[in-house]
Amino acid sequence: MLKLLINRLIGGIFVIFAVATFSFFVLRAAPGGPFDDEVSVPEQVQRNIEAQYHLDEPLLQQYGRFLSGLVRLDLGHSMQRPQTVWEIVAQSFPVSVQLGVLALAFATIFGVGLGVLAASRQNSIIDHGAMSFALFGISVPSFVLGPILIGFFSLQLGWLPPARFEGFSSMILPSATLGLIFMGIIARLSRSGLLETLRQDYVRTARAKGLSERTVVWKHAIRLGLLPVVTFLGPAAAALITGSFVVEQIFQIPGLGFYFVASITERDYPVLSGVLVFYSIFLVALNFAVDVAYGFLDPRIRGR
């Protein structure tokens, strides 16, 4: 077990290092620089600015500076705004987490609800309707869904605000937009899981005892039936928290995803590398936690 965890840890550090190196070079390879603008500044001013951020140094020296910072967990200073990368992360990541958690809650509640509804009335019109809706959720990208929801709930009905993240009402549309794909997946997972469970012997026994269908489903079948969903929630949470940048754009939500996208268009090298490194630390840590959890849950892994 310990050996496994140490291996995972070393692997994780290697992944972070690889992401850092890749992000360092790939954005620098793209044409243009952080201080190129439609209105060119005179060469001397350009040099003054670049010197501040050590962009006048040879690339390898910059890379060395970057790595030595990374070891000390210093992700550097944004080249576009007066903040360090950590400050940007600290102020925007909680917003992304909030959005991700709400979206996850949305996806879980409605996904499980739909799945159970469909499974308990298999092959009925309700089942087909629920699964079509789930398929819709999986296949419609968020940049299509977002404007549709805005158009209907904000502009047409005037119920919910079309932008910004302030107060509960403004969080409904973005969480729904972000969570719908996962809602679809969860609905399908819980339907198939539940259907499988409903064919198990112990369920048949419960039915044979004369229990009502409701009790059979909600009291006996659901625990086992939803296990696949529970397994899925870990990766889903990670994906929702780190993958919200399109939704953040549409609804003008000040999360980390914005800086991720903006740093590419603005060629803000430290921010791009920093956000990617942060995301990879986050994901590596999450996977590590999952490994530990599995180790505790599953004696076969623990034994190894």
Add this chain to the structure above:
Amino acid sequence: MQGTRPAVAALAVVLAACSLPDGDYFGEVDENPDPTHLRWCNSGEPEYIDTAMTTSTTGVPLIHIMFDGLAEYALDGSPKPTIAQDWEVSEDRRTFTFHLRDDAKWSNGRPLTAHDFRYHIARILQPETGSRNAEQLWRLKNGLNFNRGRVRLVTADSGDFEEGDIVEIIQEIDPLTQAVSELPDEVRSLFANMFGVGVADPGAAIANSNARTSSETLNLRDLGDDQADAYETIPPGAEVTLIELGGGDRDWAYVYYPMGGADLGIYGWVPVDKFDGEPNADVEFVVREIEPEHVPGENLERDPDFEPREGTLTGSELLMDPEVLGVKVLDDHTLVLETHRPSQHIENLMSSRIFRPTPREAVSRNPRRWTEPQNIVTSGPFHLTEWYERDRMEFEASPTFWDADNIRLERFTSYQIDQQAAAANYYRTGGCSAMTSNNMPSSFLPVLSGDKRGGDPYKDYTVAPYLGIYYMMFNVEEFDNVHLRRALNFATDRTEIPRMLHGGEIPTSQFNPGTPIEDLSAEERARCGVDEDHEGVALLIEEPVESCYVPPEGLGYDPERAQEELALAREQMGEDFPESFTIRYNQGAEGHQIIAQYLQHEWKKELGLDVSLQSQEWQTYLQSTADGNFEVGRLGWIGSFPGPSEMLRIFRCGAPNNRTRWCNDDFEHHYTEGLREPDYKKRLEHLREAEEVLLEDAPILPTHVYTQKHLQKPYVRDLAINLPDNVPHHRAWIDPDWAEREED
């Protein structure tokens, strides 16, 4: 972001079309608006709100409401004096003496004086600041050389030089370079190619002659404060840069210490006698005397009889000192600016951010983060109280502002919404009462303008001319035949453009933007010397003298002349004639593609040319056009104040924004004649001739004057719409009785 935006916008408009507001107004209208509070949709998060650093359209309006300066903007967009009560201009227009009001104050209660202006100007020009606003100040005496870090005050008599001389550093004598230069040529070029050693680079960094060290701990504080009041300490032996000397006898030093972190460094005052080390004291520099009257800079002829002294001085004899700049403080309320050549634009620049001081006490402590609400010190009508990154900023009317009685708003909120569809939707559902100009998706324009609804524009939507020009540019190294370029100009019917873009664009073949002459009043037409049948635009100018500039007509649509020019081009170019070529444009706005496709179609129809299109991501596009890697491209240029030299200067030989690579002696001649001319009206004539050369030689193809599109609720008053889009937001007010007025 760039990729998803058009898709998002297109979808949003499809949906919006299903549910168009059917009243007179696009946005929801509040019957009883709060008269104390203006909620404004900005177009995104400003990167800086520091007057020395800000260049973005999202930051500039906010610094204008927070920082007072020599002047603010009047409702017509021209400068209106605030801290400068009056001023004198010398005969040769090289010395400007400003008399400042004595009741201007910072929000911490400290009086705002001429010293603050001097500090701010020097700060922008300091190379360490890395300000992008420095170029406007190069016109000051020694401004350019200071910004390059190459001008020094001589601090001791040495050789031919005396204490107090001003010199320019030609090069640093670096022992390695010196040794390499004595090697045989072949070996030296090997060194140069492999290691970059021994190559003269006029812009290269040189040893810092202002570096200082101390064997004691340095206690950074405000000027004259006790050691106990220090806000930061610097460990013994650390190298600091001396920025300026101050105090009564210049016995205090203002230093910069690059300590890293979010602020990158820190500034502060210490007594000069604390220093006992000068790391670069022995480095030798080749220096040249700067002519006392004619300070080197662009476009300046030297006095032919002047022979500057040259020599070698050491670091200990040289000091980079803001004393050498053409900015002097006569007393607390008198500021003198000296320029190195006659300057026509100081009056126009008075309201610019280069003359809106920053507070030294706040900048010293947090050079980067001083604009955060807990650190900021302001001088203008509004004070920043809260800042939620990428969401909103809250401002409150500042009680310390000298003219606070005439500010009608109590609160101002700026929502930083960079998605145009989100901003327009937010306005529409009543989130904000006004938007910054042009911040709606282009796909909304047909709806807003009424084109799609078969009716009138919404009443809260306004279109006005803007001081900007949209043009196509030719890479003249590829399109080196003037007749080809002229043929393309003559073959382009620009009148279709507003019908395609729906933004009220003003088709033009002239380069200088302005107001369509048909829209001018009779009085204004008289000022311009044109009658109403005169086609094209005219530019009304208020400063330095009331005048008017009517650009030459340029090469408008004329199919016959297009054919003539085409024949000439084919004849002269022979096999080199480009039967097919590519128009490049950048992604991010639909209009660019629409225009490129239109030109493709027109040039096929009129001239039979095969044109292909290529779009590039913005940064890539900037790079490839800057590298000359294009045949035909697009760009826009926005003037910061009305005046043709602001526009024409981008086509000077080798100018950083001249991507066409065009360089024309006649143009240079007329342009420099204009710059030398102290009489402004005569100057305009020279510049008109320069524009004539530009348009006739056609390295460009102007297509339209930009327009500014505004959404403002009907109760928002005095949120001015003017040609340069210089809006004094703090003068706006909310009219609670608007509905009654509307009926009148």
